[in-house]
Amino acid sequence: QQQVKQSPQSLIVQKGGISIINCAYENTAFDYFPWYQQFPGKGPALLIAIRPDVSEKKEGRFTISFNKSAKQFSLHIMDSQPGDSATYFCAASEGAVFGNEKLTFGTGTRLTIIP
């Protein structure tokens, strides 16, 4: 059962543009929403995370927007750079209860930034 739906599957953005990746979840008990970045040949690495007590979190060029009522959250990459080309995974868990246990991942978005 796919509890976190991620879109698009792949995304091509011009350098300097805004990359937007969306995720939707079903389990209303989810309260921890991290994003992971994965480069070829490497394991995923935590990029940024949000909890539902805030609607937005920004770290440098990366922003998570969270809409609790719609059960959706998204990653925005501002001023996208070729070095941002990677696969991005959203994830969710019942963090307060399970912490990092049973993190449910989306299926990933392959982002390519072109010059």
Place this chain on the structure above:
Amino acid sequence: DSGVTQTPKHLITATGQRVTLRCSPRSGDLSVYWYQQSLDQGLQFLIQYYNGEERAKGNILERFSAQQFPDLHSELNLSSLELGDSALYFCASSASGSYNSPLHFGNGTRLTVT
């Protein structure tokens, strides 16, 4: 470098065989997680150990088993292998199991079953 070491990097074996994947967590991390990554399924949580004890179980097949040893390294055993078991297997570790303690992933073991 995440500090999580997985061996081997690649493994090719035949159907019906058994393999063992090994993971050394980051120094000081007590929790170890195993994930399976396939093209169509994304990252699937298999199992978590905390300080030697099983803590949480995901969609892990009965043919698969894992353990965490006193020195905190972990092994994932896959038996009676099928073609569909071909995937990337990731190990991750964290200091605790809390969401405040982020997961650090190794670079994975690519398993090919022929």
